[in-house]
Amino acid sequence: MAVTTLAAPRSAGRRIGRPVLVAAVLLAWVVLWIPVHGMHTLGLSPADLTPLHRWLNDVNDTVGANRDSSPVFLYFFNEIRAAIDALVTFLQDLIAQPSYGRPVPVLGWLGVVALVAYVSWVFGNWRVALLAAGGFVLLGLQGLWTESMDTLALTLAAVAISLLVGIPLGVWAGLSDRFHRLITPALDFMQTMPTFVYLAPLTLLFLIGPASATIATLIYAMPPAIRLTAHGIRSVHPSAVEATESLGATGRQKLFKVLLPLSKRTIVLGVNQTIMAALSMVTIAALIDAPGLGKSVVKALQTLDVGTAFNAGLAIVVLAIVLDRVTTAAGDRVRRTGPSSRLRRPLVALLGILAAACCYMSYTYVWAAEFPDTYRIGGAISRGADTVTVWAQDHLFAVTDAVKNLVTYALLNPLQALLTESPWWLVAAVAVLLAALIGGVRAAVVTAACLALLIGTGLWQDAMTTLAMTIVATLLVMLLGIVLGVWMGRNRHVDRIVRPVLDAGQTMPAFVYLVPFVALFAATRFTAIVAAVVFAAPVAIKIVADGVRGIPATTVEAATAAGSSTWQLITKVQLPMARRSLTLAANQGLIYVLSMVVVGGLVGAGALGYDVVAGFSQSQLYGKGLAAGAAIVLLGIMLDRIARASSPSNTRKGH
Amino acid sequence: MKSTRIAAAATITALALTACGGEKVGETTTPGSAAAAAPCGTFNLAVNPWVGYEATAAVIAYVAEKDLGCTVTKKDLKEEISWQGFATGEVDAIVENWGHDDLKKKYIDEQKVAVAAGSTGNKGIIGWYVPPWMAEKNPDILDHKNLNKYAAQFKTSESGDKGQLLDGDPSFVTNDEALVKNLKLDYKVVYAGSETALITAFRQAESKKTPLIGYFYEPQWFLAEVPLKKVSLPAYTAGCDADAAKVACDYPEYDLDKIVSKKFADANGPAYNLVKNFNWTNDDQNVVAKYIAQDKMSAADAAKKWVEANPDKVKAWLAG
Numbered sequence: 001m002a003v004t005t006l007a008a009p010r011s012a013g014r015r016i017g018r019p020v021l022v023a024a025v026l027l028a029w030v031v032l033w034i035p036v037h038g039m040h041t042l043g044l045s046p047a048d049l050t051p052l053h054r055w056l057n058d059v060n061d062t063v064g065a066n067r068d069s070s071p072v073f074l075y076f077f078n079e080i081r082a083a084i085d086a087l088v089t090f091l092q093d094l095i096a097q098p099s100y101g102r103p104v105p106v107l108g109w110l111g112v113v114a115l116v117a118y119v120s121w122v123f124g125n126w127r128v129a130l131l132a133a134g135g136f137v138l139l140g141l142q143g144l145w146t147e148s149m150d151t152l153a154l155t156l157a158a159v160a161i162s163l164l165v166g167i168p169l170g171v172w173a174g175l176s177d178r179f180h181r182l183i184t185p186a187l188d189f190m191q192t193m194p195t196f197v198y199l200a201p202l203t204l205l206f207l208i209g210p211a212s213a214t215i216a217t218l219i220y221a222m223p224p225a226i227r228l229t230a231h232g233i234r235s236v237h238p239s240a241v242e243a244t245e246s247l248g249a250t251g252r253q254k255l256f257k258v259l260l261p262l263s264k265r266t267i268v269l270g271v272n273q274t275i276m277a278a279l280s281m282v283t284i285a286a287l288i289d290a291p292g293l294g295k296s297v298v299k300a301l302q303t304l305d306v307g308t309a310f311n312a313g314l315a316i317v318v319l320a321i322v323l324d325r326v327t328t329a330a331g332d333r334v335r336r337t338g339p340s341s342r343l344r345r346p347l348v349a350l351l352g353i354l355a356a357a358c359c360y361m362s363y364t365y366v367w368a369a370e371f372p373d374t375y376r377i378g379g380a381i382s383r384g385a386d387t388v389t390v391w392a393q394d395h396l397f398a399v400t401d402a403v404k405n406l407v408t409y410a411l412l413n414p415l416q417a418l419l420t421e422s423p424w425w426l427v428a429a430v431a432v433l434l435a436a437l438i439g440g441v442r443a444a445v446v447t448a449a450c451l452a453l454l455i456g457t458g459l460w461q462d463a464m465t466t467l468a469m470t471i472v473a474t475l476l477v478m479l480l481g482i483v484l485g486v487w488m489g490r491n492r493h494v495d496r497i498v499r500p501v502l503d504a505g506q507t508m509p510a511f512v513y514l515v516p517f518v519a520l521f522a523a524t525r526f527t528a529i530v531a532a533v534v535f536a537a538p539v540a541i542k543i544v545a546d547g548v549r550g551i552p553a554t555t556v557e558a559a560t561a562a563g564s565s566t567w568q569l570i571t572k573v574q575l576p577m578a579r580r581s582l583t584l585a586a587n588q589g590l591i592y593v594l595s596m597v598v599v600g601g602l603v604g605a606g607a608l609g610y611d612v613v614a615g616f617s618q619s620q621l622y623g624k625g626l627a628a629g630a631a632i633v634l635l636g637i638m639l640d641r642i643a644r645a646s647s648p649s650n651t652r653k654g655h
Numbered sequence: 656m657k658s659t660r661i662a663a664a665a666t667i668t669a670l671a672l673t674a675c676g677g678e679k680v681g682e683t684t685t686p687g688s689a690a691a692a693a694p695c696g697t698f699n700l701a702v703n704p705w706v707g708y709e710a711t712a713a714v715i716a717y718v719a720e721k722d723l724g725c726t727v728t729k730k731d732l733k734e735e736i737s738w739q740g741f742a743t744g745e746v747d748a749i750v751e752n753w754g755h756d757d758l759k760k761k762y763i764d765e766q767k768v769a770v771a772a773g774s775t776g777n778k779g780i781i782g783w784y785v786p787p788w789m790a791e792k793n794p795d796i797l798d799h800k801n802l803n804k805y806a807a808q809f810k811t812s813e814s815g816d817k818g819q820l821l822d823g824d825p826s827f828v829t830n831d832e833a834l835v836k837n838l839k840l841d842y843k844v845v846y847a848g849s850e851t852a853l854i855t856a857f858r859q860a861e862s863k864k865t866p867l868i869g870y871f872y873e874p875q876w877f878l879a880e881v882p883l884k885k886v887s888l889p890a891y892t893a894g895c896d897a898d899a900a901k902v903a904c905d906y907p908e909y910d911l912d913k914i915v916s917k918k919f920a921d922a923n924g925p926a927y928n929l930v931k932n933f934n935w936t937n938d939d940q941n942v943v944a945k946y947i948a949q950d951k952m953s954a955a956d957a958a959k960k961w962v963e964a965n966p967d968k969v970k971a972w973l974a975g
Contacts, residue, residue, distance in 0.1 A: 046832065047833075200736055203736050203739060208746070287732075289732055295731060299731075365678065366678040368677075404812060515855050522811065522859070602848045602852060603848060604852060619735050
């Protein structure tokens with residue numbers, strides 16, 4: 001506390017000068033741009049390669065050629081593959097696929113629904129148990145039971161492995177500063193490196209099949225488990241640790257009796273985030289033959305069948321919402337570990353028997369094994385989605401086209417011209433200066449290093465084009481984040497209605513809405529921006545809403561009593577007090593926008609996104625795609641470090 | 656007490672449900688065991704992500720299962736990964752290959768894990784297309800020499816002051832940037848990035864009567880919905896595309912062919928013979944693709960319908 005108060009006047013003094021300096025740097029950039037633009041822009045045409053790209057191609061070929069002879073493959077990768085394949089196949093046999101000589105899986109729909117509801121009740125509460133049962137029945141009604149169970153099996157396998165490996169690593173990172181520093185860049189890399197880049201190499205290492213799909217999923221899904229476990233351990237109050245140490249506890253006792261129990265809630269949040277991340281990989285994993293809902297989405301898009309793709313996408317959203325609410329409820333329960341009611345124990349046993357009976361019936365009887373096809377709403381959902389899409393394409397085109405042109409000509413094109421047509425040294429100088437002004441010396445050093453590596457990838461100009469789109473998308477995300485976030489933060493009813501829509505925006509596979517977006521905005525950079533905003537805005541909105549709600553009620557009451565209008569209350573009290581949330585929202589929004597760069601490449605964004613997609617599709621462009629993936633990671637790390645260094649929460653770091 | 660009541664209700668429900676029963680699993684005869692006698696075994700068929708390929712694969716899979724008793728495992732994979740599957744033994748056949756000389760060199764000539772298994776009979780055509788309404792209104796647009804006259808109409812927010820040439824699926828090699836430069840066209844290549852985006856753009860251009868010119872190819876199911884018109888480029892002659900930077904001629908006509916793994920070919924089983932003998936026309940494929948894409952039939956149903964209507968062709972594949 002003392003540190004913060006001491007620092008306050010100094011930083012306030014600095015803050016007066018800083019915006020002026022930033023503006024001055026930007027102005028100087030524009031002025032310099034006029035005489036020097038078009039020089040040293042380091043452009044590279046889509047079909048051209050640099051020596052680095054060729055070298056990466058050769059590495060890839062060498063790995064492929066040696067696959068069958070190298071002992072590393074025979075004894076290491078093949079063993080891992082076999083183990084993971086066995087796990088996934090076991091789960092599929094259990095709930096999804098005909099198995100053990102039977103025409104149906106071991107557990108039919110009734111058993112799965114009963115089990116899910118029972119588990120949700122035991123770890124959560126009645127409300128989520130009902131939601132879970134309802135959600136799973138809906139999957140059956142949509143006509144997607146088998147596909148959903150395939151997806152669930154793969155997701156469960158990926159999540160289980162992620163937790164098995166991630167939680168111990170997270171504990172280690174929580175206890176050791178050195179390991180924490182070591183693993184953070186690795187986690188950044190795992191979360192921002194586009195999946196398309198490593199899909200092909202993965203199938204080379206682990207062959208085509210469930211193992212590769214599971215590993216592709218867990219590379220993306222494991223980081224939250226590690227980060228949040230480490231965060232949980234680190235947030236345990238030092239006094240609690242000191243108390244146990246003074247009592248002479250061993251390291252083992254300290255970990256299992258104090259640190260883990262006290263950080264349980266954060267770890268459950270990590271589990272939740274891991275599940276969400278795993279579900280967001282469903283469609284991409286389908287590109288390497290992962291079974292389940294992703295395949296339905298991808299197949300439907302080959303014929304531009306938006307309705308069918310939407311139905312399957314909706315099933316993914318339903319799975320995500322159910323799993324999210326159940327784990328969140330489980331996390332809340334962990335927090336309130338009061339003495340439970342005396343009735344609970346017999347009830348647990350009895351409902352357990354009931355669930356077991358349902359499982360037995362779904363094993364034995366056909367009606368409980370296969371979801372009855374008398375009630376189906378999947379067709380109606382598809383037709384509804386089709387109707388809405390066609391209507392929107394026919395009637396909204398004039399408006400959407402105008403919006404696209406406005407944003408493109410007024411904002412995107414000038415920004416892109418500034419970034420791509422400036423000589424590289426000018427952009428680099430401006431970026432390092434801005435980083436120094438906003439984030440300090442360390443941010444400037446990181447920025448300089450990232451810029452140097454960006455030039456090394458040979459994709460400087462593409463990186464600048466992507467950066468321009470990223471900046472515009474992040475601005476739009478923040479605009480939405482502030483407007484909707486403040487509204488939701490101030491009004492519980494709005495929150496309750498908007499939140500499920502945000503959940504859908506986050507978990508609905510982007511592939512589903514690409515067709516209508518291309519129809520409305522054509523294959524352009526703006527379409528890519530809109531897709532990124534749909535995915536990234538929900539996070540920003542939720543964080544801002546959370547921040548606004550976190551402001552003490554007394555402060556708001558005091559301001560109201562002093563006669564502030566609503567506008568004054570928002571701009572003078574609520575937004576400034578939620579400043580830390582705004583920074584966090586901008587940071588997360590940015591990372592989410594970057595994770596959509598590749599999807600943008602599929603709808604006309606060109607630049608790095610297209611390079612990655614093309615690298616995945618054409619073997620001679622593989623190396624370039626890999627370099628483009630690295631460039632996206634570098635952009636992410638650079639922007640993240642600048643934002644983090646500037647965020648107020650950082651002033652109270654360090655031990 | 657509340658708990659006893661709930662418990663009683665639960666037990667009663669459970670008992671009632673177990674008692675009422677119904678048809679038991681396994682009581683009816685299990686399907687698909689009839690053809691188990693044939694010596695075909697498992698046949699791993701790669702399915703690349705476009706409808707034409709799916710049509711071909713569906714017909715081959717249907718015949719292999721029904722007439723040869725094979726267990727067909729279809730694997731949904733991109734081209735590159737399918738080829739990789741030859742090396743790892745996970746893929747037996749690719750049944751519609753578009754050129755891919757680099758992959759042929761790598762897997763057939765160098766690693767020797769794959770062999771060519773002849774043409775599918777389909778001809779692949781790549782080129783620049785415009786929506787039919789444009790060709791009707793301005794017939795001379797179909798000659799590349801007149802393209803500059805129309806460049807202004809094709810301007811978009813992406814192409815600056817030039818006309819936009821929409822390139823598509825990154826899976827195919829494109830010479831378009833070189834073509835634009837060497838034919839001195841006032842156009843800029845914009846990368847749509849996926850077949851989905853390309854088809855959507857053409858569909859929207861035809862229904863809104865907006866100008867669009869872009870990279871497309873046949874056989875393609877979408878041409879049955881909107882018959883795009885091909886713009887003629889300087890004729891292709893052998894070797895005119897040897898130097899990628901100096902290309903100034905049309906794309907070659909691709910003889911779409913089948914590639915199988917060496918192991919699969921050496922085993923010389925019935926499934927291999929079927930793949931080797933398989934041959935049909937673009938029209939045949941378009942029919943099956945239409946069943947899948949427009950009539951929304953499942954791939955298996957579409958294949959069944961076509962096979963039943965064309966017994967002679969199927970018999971010829973099985974004879975050899």
